[in-house]
Amino acid sequence: MESIFMNYKTTNISDVNVWFKATSVDEFPDDGGVCVKYKNKQIAVFNFQRKGGWYACQNVCPHKFEMVLSRGIVGDHNGIPKVACPMHKKTFSLETGENLNGDLDAIAIYPVKIENNFVYIGFSE
C-alpha cells in the first residue's frame, strides 16, 4: 500500500521540469474535478472556479488507499480551499495537502497552469 504513496511527492513550482498537457478546460465541471493519468500516476485536478483557482493533488486517499479524490466535493474551510474524499469525507487542503479534519498523512500537491484553454500539471520528472 505505502508504495502507492511513494509515487506522489508535493511538487513546488520551482521543482517543475515537465508541464504535462492534460486536457482541455472544457472537460471540467464547474467547481469540480477530474482524474488525469500521467505515466504511472493518477492526479486529481480541480477547477475551483468560485475561488478562481486550479488545483491538483494525488488521486489516492491516504485513509483507505482508494483512487477517488477526484470524485470528491471541493469547498473551503476558513478560506482554505479543500477537497472532501467521497468515501468517508476526510478533507484535505488543496494548498498544503494537510488533512483538515483528522490526522491522516498529507496528500501531495502539484502546480497547475492554464494556457490556451488547456490544463497543464507540473511534475519534477
Add this chain to the structure above:
Amino acid sequence: MKTILVIGNGMVGYKFCEKFVAKDASKNFKLIVFGEEPRPAYNRVHLSEFFENGDAKALEMAPRNWYEENEIELITNEMVTNIDRASKTITTLKGKSYGYDYLVLATGSSAFVPSIQGIEKQGVFVYRTIEDLEAILAYADGIKKNASSKPKAAVLGGGLLGLEAAKAVMDMGLEPHVVEFATKLMPRQLDIRSSKVLQSKLENLGINIHLGKATNQILGNAAITGLEFGASDKIDVEMLVISAGIRPRDELGNACGLQMGERGGIVVNNKMQTSDPDIYAIGEVALYNNMIFGLVAPGYEMADVAAEQLLGNSDKLMSEAIDMSTKLKLIGVDVASFGEPFMPVQMGHSILFENKTKDLYKRINVSHDGKKLLGGILIGDVSDYNMFHQIYLNGMPIPENAEELILGSRNEGGSSFGSSMDLPDTAQVCSCERISKGTICDSIKNGVCNSLEDVIAMTKATTNCGGCKPMVVDLVNQTLKSLGKEVKENICDHFGYTRQELYSILKIKKIATFNEALDACGNGGGCEICKPLVASIFASLYNDTANKEVAIQDSNDRFLANIQRNGTYSVVPRIPGGEITPDKLMAIGQVGKKYNLYTKITGGQRIDLFGAQLNDLPAIWKELIDAGFESGHAYGKSLRTVKSCVGSSWCRYGLDESVGFAIALENRYKGLRSPHKIKGGVSGCIRECAEARGKDFGLIAVEGGWNLYVCGNGGATPKHAILLAEQIDNATCMKYLDRFLMYYIRTAAPLMRTATWLDKLEGGIEQLKNIVINDSLNLAIELEEEMQFLVEAYKCEWKQAIENDEMKSRFKHFVNSEESDNNMAFVPMRDQYMPKPWGN
C-alpha cells in the same frame, strides 16, 4: 533578585518556564535556561510528524522570542557538564560558569541502547530527537537508492514508541519489522489477547511483527545487514531503530552526589526537591515514588509543583498516585489502556469482549463489589476511552451490570452511558495541561469564553496529545446549551441558517443554482456539507435530477450509483414492490454476467449488482433501460423501495392487494429527494410480512381499509411506525402521504429520518395528525400541489444521463485515457468475487 538555572530545555523544562512566569511573584527571579539541543524545546510527543512535513518549527512549544518577551535567558546548543554544590555554580561544555540560588534539573532521558554485539554499526539509530530523525531519513534515502527491491528495516522494541517508529519507517518507504523480546506487544499496557488483536491489525497495515525474540548479534561489516536471534534464526535488514526503553539522564546529579535510585534517576520528594533542597528535578530524570514516568503528563505536573514550591507556595504537592493511562496515536490503529490493565484476581474481575473478524477487543476490570472501574484495554474502538478514563480517575459509579459499559456502546457515535456533564467539576479532562471540567465549564459560564476556540486559547486544553478533544467539545457545547446560548444548528460556515430556513429562502427567491444560493444568502466557496444539502433542496423544490449540477452532488448522486469499498459502484434497478417478471430477471442476469458483477438480492426486495467500473456504468444502464428498468435511486437520499408482501392475490390471509398498492406508491414517489432516505411497506394483513411498521410509511390492510403508520425505521436506532389514520381507502392514503412526506421534506434537518423528525416535532404524533388530517396549518392543498408537481416532473435520471453525450462523459475514470483504474484488486468469494479487503 534570585537566580534559577534550568538545565534542560525539553518539554518539561519548557513547561516549568511557562508555569513559572505566569505567576506574579516570578518577577523577583531571574531564569536562565540551558538546552543541549540546537533549537528551543519542541513537542517530542508529536515527533513523528516531522517525517510528514519536515517542519521543525511547527513542533516548537514556543518560539524563541517567547523566551525574550518573558525575560527568560535561553541558551541553546549548550550542554551543562558540572554542578558545584559548594560554590553553587555550574559549568558548561564551552567552559562558561554561572552561579545559582536554585537549580532545576530537567534533563529528561535518552534512549536505552542495549549492549548487543555490533550495535555500533552504521545504520543503527535511536528515536528521540529531531536530529535522530534527520539522520534516519538520510540513511533511509541512501539505502533506497541502492536497492533493487524495497529495503527492510527493523525496530527493536514493540512498546508504544517502537510501534510509532515502525509506522514512521514504513512511511519512509521501508518494509518495517518490529522485534520484541516479550511474547506480546506493548507489554506494559496490553494482555496477550489484546496484543494478538493489535498484531493482526498491524500486520494488515504492512508491519511485520516478531515476538519473543532476543537479539544476539547485529550482522554486517561496517553497516548493518541483519539481526541474529539464534543459531539459524535471523532476519535481513538494512537499518535498525532502537526503541527499547529510556534511561534518565542523571549523570549531572550523580556526579555532584545527589541521592540516586538503584537503577538510576534522581530521587525527589513530593515537592520535587532532590536530596539537596536547593536543587529540584522534574520530568523524565526525576525518580518519584521509585518510578520514572515515560509520559509527559506527570512531567507537567512536576513542573507545576516545582514552580509553585520555588515561589513559596509550599502547599502544592505532587499527587500520590500517577495515572499511566495511554492511547496509541498511530494512524489507523486505535489502542488505549487505562488504570490497571491486568487484573490480579484478588482485586477484582474482568469482562472481555472480542470480535476477531473486526479486530475489536475490549476489556474492563471491575472491583469485586462491582462498583468501581479499575482499568481496562480497548483495541479497535476507543471512542469510550475518555469516558472510561474519567470514570476510573474519579471513582464514579458504574452500571449495576458492568458489561453494559462495553456491550451497550454500539449506538452510533455516542457513548453508552452517562454524559461528560455528569463528571465532577474536579475531573481532569485534559491531563497534559491539567485542565479540569470545572475550569472549562466555568470559563463559559462566567462569559470569558464563548466558543471552543476561546476555551482552547485560554486553557491550552487539547493542544498536546489531543486525546481529550471529543470530551472538551462536548463540555463546551453542553455548557453553551445549558445557558440557553444554543449553538444554532446552522448548516455549516457557509450558510448561517438551518435547513428549514434555507429551504424557505431558496423557495421564495426562486434560486436554482448553488452559486446563486451562495451569492444570495451564503458566503465563501461552499463545502461537502452544504453542497449536497442545497442540491437536495433544489431536487425537492424543482425535481431537478442529479444530472443538472453534478459537482455539488454527493459522490453517489454525482455518478448515480453507490461507491463501494474499492471505488467501484453498485447498480440497483428499480423493481417496484419487489414484483418482477422472469424476462426482466433474465435481463438482469445477462447484464450481471456480461459485466462480471457480483449479484445479490437486497433487503429491499430488489437486486444489487456490485463491482461496476465507472467507465462501464452508462453501458450497463443502457442495457437495463432497454430491458424496461429505471434507476432505483439506491444512491440518493430519496425514496428507496416500497416493500410488499404477496397479499390477497395469492395469500390465504390477505385482506387487500398489497403488491398492487405498493407498486402504485413506489411509482408515485420514485425519485423524490428528501432530507434522508424514505422507505415504505405495504402488508396484506396484520401478520405484517412486509415489515411495514419498520418503514417511514407503512400500510397494513385491515377490515374496511388500510391502517396508515408513519415514522418508523430499522437501521441503527430501530423504531416502530406510529398509527396516523385507520381504515382509510387507497385515495385517502395517498392524500395523507403526500401531505406527510412534503411536510417532512420541508421541515426536517439534514440527514434526519422521519422517526427522529417526529421525536423533535413539537406536539409529536398528535400535532402531525392535526397537520395531515385536520389541516390545522392550512397547508394541505399547498403540500398536495407541491407533491403533484414533483410527481409529474419525475424523470429517470439514468435515462437522461445516457441519452445526453455531455452528461454521459462524466462516467470515466481518467479524463485523458480510456483505461480504468488499475489500482483495484479483487479476490474470489464463493462463486463470485469481492474487493480485496482494506489493510486496516
